[in-house]
Structure formats: C-alpha cells, structure tokens
Amino acid sequence: MAIAGVAILAKKEEIQNVYQRLEQIPEITTYGIHQEQYIVAVVETSPQQDLEKFLKKIQDNDPGILGIFPAYANFEDEVLGESLDELV
C-alpha cells in the first residue's frame, strides 16, 4: 500500500470542478487549491489497489486534470512490513 502526496495540475477554468470531483473519491484527501492551478492532495491506496493505475484512471477520467505530480511516496508498510495504525 502507498501513501502519496501529489500536486495536481488542473486547467484554471476547471479547477473548482476538479476539486469537487476529487473530494468525492474516498482514497483522496484534498488540501486546498493553490496558485489557481494546483490542488494538493494525499492519496492512500489499499494493498489491493495500484497507486499508479489509480492515479492514471483519475487523470484519464477527468479532462480538467493536466498532470499529477507525486512529491512524496511512502511504502514503508510494504518494504518493512510495519503497521501504520499504531500510535507514534
């Protein structure tokens, strides 16, 4: 499973609609629109889902999105086999 921080580049005129559509997707947490063209979001995929395929599907299904650019990806539960739901 992966947790990724992404900057989503969207068409300026479409960005509000893109934001609303993203908010409906359970795997995505949005963190606002920035500089009129970016949406900051965190994507969490379950072990059964492929992050890459998931992001590609989102982009392909939304003509308002110009690109999704990961800035951070964490796979430590996969690599190290650790649970992520314990308190730190």
Add this chain to the structure above:
Amino acid sequence: MGVTRREFIKTTAAAAAAASIGTTLLPGGVKPLFAENDMEWHKSVCRFCGVGCGVLIGVKNGKVAAIRGDKFNTINKGHLCVKGFYLHKIIYAKTRLTHPMIKKNGKFEKVSWDEALNFVAKKFNEIRKAHGPDALAFYGSGQAETEETYMANKLFKGCIGTNNMEGNPRLCMASAVGGYLTSFGLDEPAGTYEDIEQAEMFMLIGTNTAEAHPIVFERIVRHKMKNPNVKILIIDPRKTPTDQVADLHLFPKPGWDLAILHAMARIIIKEGYADEQFIKDNVVFKDNKKNLTYEQYKQFLEKFTPEYASKVSGVPVEDIVKAARMFGQAKTAMSMWTMGINQRTRGVWANNLITNLHLLTGKIGKPGCDSFSLTGQPNACGGVREGGGLCHLLPAHRVVKNPKHREEVAKVWGVPVSNIQPKPGKHTVAMFEALNKGEIKGIYIMCTNPAQSLPNASKYWKGLKEQFVVVAESFFPTATTKFADVVLPAAFWAEKEGVYGCTERRSQYMPKVLEPMGEARWDAFILRDLGIRMGFKKEFEKYKTAEDIWNEYISLTKGRDLDLSGATYRRLKKERGLRWPVPSEDHPGTYKRYVKGDPIFDELSEEKKKGRWIYFYGKPEGKAVVWARPDKGPEEPTDEEFPFALSTGRVLEHWHTLTMTGTVPELNRAVPKAYVEINPEDAKALGIANKDQVIVETRRGQLKIEARVINRPKKGTLFIPWHWEEWMANILTIDAFDPGSKEPEYKVCAARIRKA
C-alpha cells in the same frame, strides 16, 4: 492525543506536495508534523531520464522506504513523475542479479567473483593476443555513472588499446551531438532549463515531452498557465498527451519535416522576422560542400515555398505559414526535440535546421531562447558525451584523432600514448556487425540490453550467440544475458556513489545509501579489478574510491569547454549540481554559454570579441553556421507493398527494455503489454477493430500484436511502444543510420498491417 503513523505520513505527504509548488499548508489545513526522526533522508538524482530530477531517498531500518522530490533541486522543485516515484521498488526487484555466473554446458552456474573475473581476464587476453586489440569491444550506457564510463574508457582505449568502445547514446543522442558540433563547433546546449520560464514560444519537434520528459512538460505547462500569451507549436506525426497545451500542431509524414523547417526559415526572412544585425555579426552560411553568402542561402531557400513543403510533408500550407510567424513574432523562443529528430538517417541535418531558425532570428544566447536538445538517458550527456564514451572520443570532449588530445589523456591515464589508437573504432551498428562477422570476438556489455534495443535487433543475435559475451547488469534475465557467457552482478542506484550529468550541463552527485544486494559490486570497481587481472595493475590499483576516479576525470576537463574542475565531490555533495563550465571551486557554474557570465567568453580578449555580446568560440571567428542542407526523406519511404510509416517510442510508465520498470507490478499493470496504434480511418478500411490481434510486418520481420484504434497516429502511420521483449518492436525497425552521427533511423520505416 497521539497520532498514528498513517496520520503522520499523510501529513508529511501533504506538506511535501505543498512545498513542491512553493506553498505551505496553513494551520487548520495540516498540523506541522514534519520531523521524521526515524527516516534518514539522502539527496540524490532520479535514475531514469535525462531531465535529472532531484530526489530524496528515505532510508529506514537499512531499507529504502520512501521517496520524495527534492524541493531544493532547481530542476523539479520537489515534483517527480510516476517513474521516479517507484525507484525504491526496483532496488528490491525479484529479478536483481545477486551473484556472478558463468555459462557452463549451456547453463548458468553460480561462481565466485575470483573465478568470474579470472575467466574473463584470461579470455580477453587470449583474444587480444591471438587477434589483436580490435578483436575486443565494450558497449556501455547513458545510464552508467561518469566514473564507470571513465574506467571502461581507460581499460579499453588506454590499456587494451582498442577504440571499439561505444555506448547506447549512439542510438539516441549522436545526431544532437553532430548537430551542435556542426552548428556551434561544440557539443551540448547553450541554454538551460532556466530559459523555460522566460520563453514566449516553444517549438516542440519530434518529442512527446508530456510522456518522455514529464517534469520539463510540467514546467512548460505551468509557465503557459501563468502567461496565457505563451505559444506552443508542436511538429510531430503523432498526437500525444503533449497536445493538451498546443496552440498549433503540424503533423508531417514521418521523416519528411526538413522541408517544413526550410520553409519556415524562408518565411521568417521574407516577412522580416530575421535579425539581420545578429546574422551579420554572428553567422556564416554553408552547404554540404562550400561556404555560401547570405544571398546564396536565400537562393537555396527559394525552392522551399510553403506549397512545396506542404506537398512533401502533407502539412497544410497555412499551418506552415502560421508556424513560421509564430516563431518569428515571439520575442523569445525555445526549441526542444528528442528521438523524433535524432533517430533519423538525416538526424544531424534536422538538428541543424532547427538551430538555423534560432540563428536567423537571433533567438539564442538570450534568456528564454535556445535550441535545446532533450536527453533521453540520465547520464548520456555526462558520462558518454562529456566522458568520451564513444569510439571516436576521449574524455572531456576530446577526439582520438587529435594527437595532442591523445597525449593529454595518455599522460593522466599513465599509459604510453601509442596505446591510444588515432583511428576511431567501430560505431554501434558496425560493432555488432563485426561481432556477427567474427571480427570482434569478445565484448563487455555494461548496463544496457542491446539484444532488444538495437534496430533490426534479430540480425545481431548471431554475433552475440557466437562470440564471447560478458554482461554486467543489475537485473537477470534480460534479452542480452541469454547470450552471455558470463554475467556479473552490478550494484544499482543508491547502492553506489557517483555523478550523473543531465540535459542542461548539470552534474549531480548521488550517494551510496545501501549496501549492494547480494554479491553485487560497483561497475567501476568490477572494471578496475578486471583491468588488474588483465595485467594493468599499475594503471588501476590506485583507484580506491569513487572520488579518486572523479578527481582524475575532472582534472582532464581543466581548461576545456566543459571545465568541471570546480565541481569537486565536496561541493557536489552539498549543492544541487553544477552546470559547466565551472572552472574553480568558487565559481557558481554557468547559466548561458557564449555570452557574458560564461567564464570562457569572459576571458576572451576584447580584440577578439570586437564588442560582440555573443561569441561562438567553438567556431572560427566565433560565428555559428546556418546550414543549407538538402531535404532528404526517410531511408525506407512507404510504397505500395509497405504503405504505412511505422514509428516506435516510449510510454510514460516504462523505461527502455523494462529491465527496471518491468519489475514494478504497479507500472506493469498500468501498461501491461505492447500494442500498435492505428488511425480509425485506416483501421476501418482494413477491417481492424480495437483490441484485435494484428500482424505488423516490415522488410525485416513481423510481430503479432494487439491493435489500438485511436486518433493519435496520423492516417498512414503506425506507432508501437518498444519496451517489451515479448512484442519486440526492434525486430521491425531499420538499421540504416545517419552517415554523420551513425545514429540509426528507429523513427521511420515502411510497414504493413493486417488482421491476424
């Protein structure tokens, strides 16, 4: 109240994404949970393409557990594309090669390093003794580090004494090298990525930037969105995701774009967009045989009316005129291109004709202006072009045929100058042909997969089968290891330190953060140890660290156009790379060549410069060349028998022959197999439906593959992504090559298609 590790990582991820676009998330949005005490972060460089993005490698409990775009890296400012995102998974791929093997009775057997290296040394020495040094060869990679290519160069050219040393950049960048050398006298671009945000117009020709160089594309898009007047012209036979931002797209028949570039030059001059003073001061004109006057060049262009170019290329007249005006009217313009221009039998000419437009309009040397070749591989520029890893080159842009260059290099290498032959060795296609013929009897292949990546690939399997083949690789099996007699496990990215030099003349340091997997070793030290076993102890035993090798290499760059003597490990470890020339440790590196701020320009005497603001010091009198090249089409034009033009290329998710991205299930599942793109009109005429199995055939072979009916290729053209061994596109491609650059014409050949 505590937080879970998941919440903690989510916060970190959101903050990193925000930082990558230069913003912070306000309290209430995200709590500042930033200290990742248990993760060690190391500054490095992406392993994949020539964009050269900075990455931070997160190591936890001795394993790479996270990757982050490096927001302090000026190239990507924190962003990565999906390939960069999966780097860590490749390290732990099941296909990692972890021990040396020798093929015995047709089967690979695990052996010790001693046995493997002694065996290779003995075989190479026997071949050398019996057949001479030219019976041996080396074939390397634009993905190897500069230090690795440097060691191979020394072993083969300086010690064994053969110039049969090539690398796969011959297959992707050689025409760009030829273009820069013939137009400016020196290789590599004048400008850098910094020009992107200052350009008013982009000409993207023969490049699918969105998929092949995603972070460059993002910078262009971001710039255009901030500045809606920025114009983007695309010249490419295929519609690609890059089109999302195009203002105008010209779709030439594959291989027929030279006439368009000449027609654009003609319109630019006729309509007054040329910078006549710039031309007078800084440009000379030539055709393939002689110098021309400006008037003679104009005469030459007369043939290239928009109507003529339209007839040749299939592009409407009005679009050619619009394109020329777009280029002419913009105050600043940047051209970018990749394999659609380079992988052609007239790739050098195509490069020249792009640069012509910049020289005619004076759109070079100024902020926002450049003819800027995008590099495919992460260290094709650094290791192979600059490091001299081709059969005619020596380190630091030197050439074997120059006696002074041979002397300078032999002195640093500590070898007799007579060891370095003055005649260039065999270029890539010739090298594999010589292997087929048995003229080359032993080859060392490092970090590349020629059995799949050579054009007309199956033709060259004979030589690989019959001769003694050593493959040093991180992954097993590959199409090439099947033919190997010995395979040597090489350390992968993050398991070794070294330097990569990217598209914009920037050299960047990569640290070793992990121990190599299994018994894998660093390629440079494998070559060092092989050299010692072949009898070159004195020449190789002195290299104890990567820094020893780098220091020796940069000493050879001192005083050269690519002076890297100020780019020491000490500095590179701290900084996000340095762009050469960087002649001293207190020099900041160079944004633009040939103008003020370039230390070589700054040191030229006023007498020489005569008040000029730009001086192309690689050429006599500092004048660049506008070339009047003929408008030749592809080597194998379409005909009645083979009516389609076939092109090959990349998809975003994959890299080259899948040795790396094929090991990542996510990437594999995203694009699991090859396909042939066919235009809906052509498909209808041939009764082919989407997902039908079809046979694509050329004069060299045939391939059964799934059809993708899509409005991407122009009518009459086909496109196949070339990554898969199972659907090997290169059994179809043509191995005809550019006579100047020796780069093969992967991008165009004649084909036919039918339902299977």
